[in-house]
Amino acid sequence: MPATSSASTDRRTDPAFQAFFLLRTVFTVAPIAFGLDKFTNILTEWTIYLAPWINDIVPGNADQAMKAVGVIEIAAGLLVAFAPRIGAYVVALWLAGIIVNLLTLQDFHDVALRDFGLLVGALALGRLAAVYADRSPVSTS
Known part of the structure; x- marks a missing residue:
């Protein structure tokens, strides 16, 4: 049964709000966690995912580039x-940029496909945020 738009409706029981909350949480935590890992390489050696043509156009070496990527990912997570x-x-x-990078490498098309799914999830979050991003946990419509 769809949630009503009355002021007394608690959005925490609204399935669409729950989807927004889950996506917002994941797209906050994951970029921050992966961004921080660019400095430690605990999860993986991130430089293997950097296409040589990108490494050639960014200043510094691949490790420095991935640290810059980490900073951007942390900022993106905070922005979400x-x-x-x-x-x-x-x-x-x-x-989308990561997908382009991965598609130009030989061995990471599966990761690019996974990232495409994440891209669709981020777009869904953007659409849900248009409705649910205000600060109130209770609907005021």
């Missing part, structure tokens, strides 16, 4: 946390 209407689309664009 504090301004999801904007942050969701920034993350979607960032994922």
Whole structure:
């Protein structure tokens, strides 16, 4: 049964709000976690995912480039946390760039496909944020 738009409706029980909350949480935590890992390489050696042509056009070496990527990812996660209407689309664009990078490498088409799914999720977050991104946990419509 769809949630009503009365002021007494608690959005926490609204399935669409729950989807917004889940996506906002994931697209906040994941970019921050992966961004921080660019400095430690605990999860993986991130430089293997950097296409040589990109490494050739960015200043410094691959490790420095991935640290810059980490800073951008942390900022994108924070943007989703504090301004999801904007942050969701920034993350979607960032994922599009990652996909282009991965498609130019030989061995990471599966990761590119996964990132395409994440891109679609970020776009869904952006659409849901248009409705649910205000600060009130209770509907005021």
